[in-house]
Amino acid sequence: MPDTQVTDRPKTDWITAADAVGREIAATTARHDEEDSFVEEGFRALKRAGFFKALVPAELGGLGADYREMCGAIRRLGSYCGSTALAFSMHAHLVAVPAWRWRHEQAPVEGLLKRVAAEDLVLISSGGSDWLPSNGHAEKVEGGFRVTAKKVFSSGCQMGDLLVTSAIHDDPEKGPTVLHFAVPFKAEGVRRLDTWRVLGMRGTGSHDVALEGVFVPDAAIVARREPGKWHMLFHHIFVIAFPLVYSAYLGVAEGARNHALEIARARPKTHALTVAAGRMENAFLQAEIGLDRMIAIAETEAPGPERTSRSAMAHTITAQAAIATVERAMEMVGGASFYRDLGLERAFRDVQGARFHPLQELPQLELTGRMALGMGIDG
Known part of the structure; x- marks a missing residue:
């Protein structure tokens, strides 16, 4: 485990906190479902309560929430508003995975986790597009890559700060290679497409996100793997x-x-x-x-x-x-x-x-x- 000084903080009861958020937003759930609109009130209430930095280890400036307890908090939130719970879970897992890797593998993810805690960032997953095969094209240019892709199921993207995603680079030596990286939603060429008209979980705002020649610097590439294979x-x-x-x-x-x-x-x-x-x-x-x-x-x-x-x-x-x-x-x-x-x-x-x-x-x-x-x- 990295040897970092931990600042003592009072322990948060995350299930009780989720209950409070749930009661606050319960009356808005039906409206968002009817309107196909994003559960903005839920995300803002979660942010005020510290949920977006909860799973960042306390050693890195986060709130050091217990993994099992956060599962319980999301379950409690889901009993009030499924869309708020599901959209938040997409951010939560993008924090939980690097937090586990930092603690157990000493992986070089400290910078991301510290930023999530310090800036209270909202991370957006494009997992619906980026399972084992991935999608999109990453062209090598000076200092990085130009990425063109369309990413689906980007839950919570209306309030997202970073899109955690991937694309395929045709490496001249290694062949097709999936590159993993994050891009700011404010970056040039990142565009949200209003596509989320669905059966259920309508409030998650899981719209498509288009990456139109977005520049991704070499330093932003955090992993490389063979497409279609378990890594x-x-x-x-x-x-x-x-x-x-x-x-x-x-x-x-x-x-x-x-x-x-x-x-x-x-x-x-x-x-x-x-x-x-x-x-x-x-x-x-x-x-x-x-x-x-x-x-x-x-x-x-x-x-x-x-x-x-x-x-x-x-x-x-x-x-x-x-x-x-x-x-x-x-x-x-x-x-x-x-x-x-x-x-x-x-x-x-x-x-x-x-x-x-x-x-x-x-x-x-x-x-x-x-x-x-x-x-x-x-x-």
């Missing part, structure tokens, strides 16, 4: 990032469950109602167990293909159970859940997003099957 960086990203992301979906499921129980407890207790409640509770417990397993794997297991496969299995289980919880909540409430004013319909739409983050179920099954059969992680 240790991606083992870190997958296992550390997705417990934070799926905490938001568990929060959506929990909010739907709690609301459905509140409605059902005021009704006559028929056999059908009690069985429906039991089915919902089973699904919710399965989602909780799946997420807890994801968090435990991130906290305790050594990086590598085996850990990634186990996390991917828990990822699929969590997603399926969170979706099932909301479906069971609607079945228990009945036809009233079809009305938008009740809120369960929005939870149903929001939780569907759990299907679409990598690894989706079929790629996960293939990866896990390959590992089980001793074939290795790469196809």
Whole structure:
């Protein structure tokens, strides 16, 4: 661990802080869903409460939040507003991964983490474009690269400071090489495209971002890898990032469950109602167990293909159970859940997003099957 003096600070209860933010913004959630507008109030409330620098180690000027507790805080926030929780989780994982690497690998990420803490930066992920293959073109020029690309699913980009992304450079010696870097949203050639018209999580503001000949200096390149292959960086990203992301979906499921129980407890207790409640509770417990397993794997297991496969299995289980919880909540409430004013319909739409983050179920099954059969992680 780097030998850096830590300044004593009072410990923040991040779940209580998330509760306070959730209560503050709860009344705005339906409006943002109706308008397809970004949850700006949520991000501003999170920033006032210190969330954007929470996961930066205290040694580097951050608030040194515990990883598991931050998952719990995102889950709590998701029970109030799924879009705020999910968009924030995208920033949170971009801090959690370098923080883990700084602490466990002495990786040279101190500069980024110190900037996040000192400047209260909001980091934006382009992970929807930048899984193993990546996309876009990086042309070598004097002193750096000119990058042209379109990055999708850039959640929270309306308030973003840095886009953490990648592009492919056709290296004359090594062949196609993915370059990882961050670019300021204020940089020349960075443009947000108003494209986020979707089924659920409408308030995340996950618009496309166009990079139009953006200059990226050589010094900004933080990693290079072969496209389409698992790299240790991606083992870190997958296992550390997705417990934070799926905490938001568990929060959506929990909010739907709690609301459905509140409605059902005021009704006559028929056999059908009690069985429906039991089915919902089973699904919710399965989602909780799946997420807890994801968090435990991130906290305790050594990086590598085996850990990634186990996390991917828990990822699929969590997603399926969170979706099932909301479906069971609607079945228990009945036809009233079809009305938008009740809120369960929005939870149903929001939780569907759990299907679409990598690894989706079929790629996960293939990866896990390959590992089980001793074939290795790469196809």
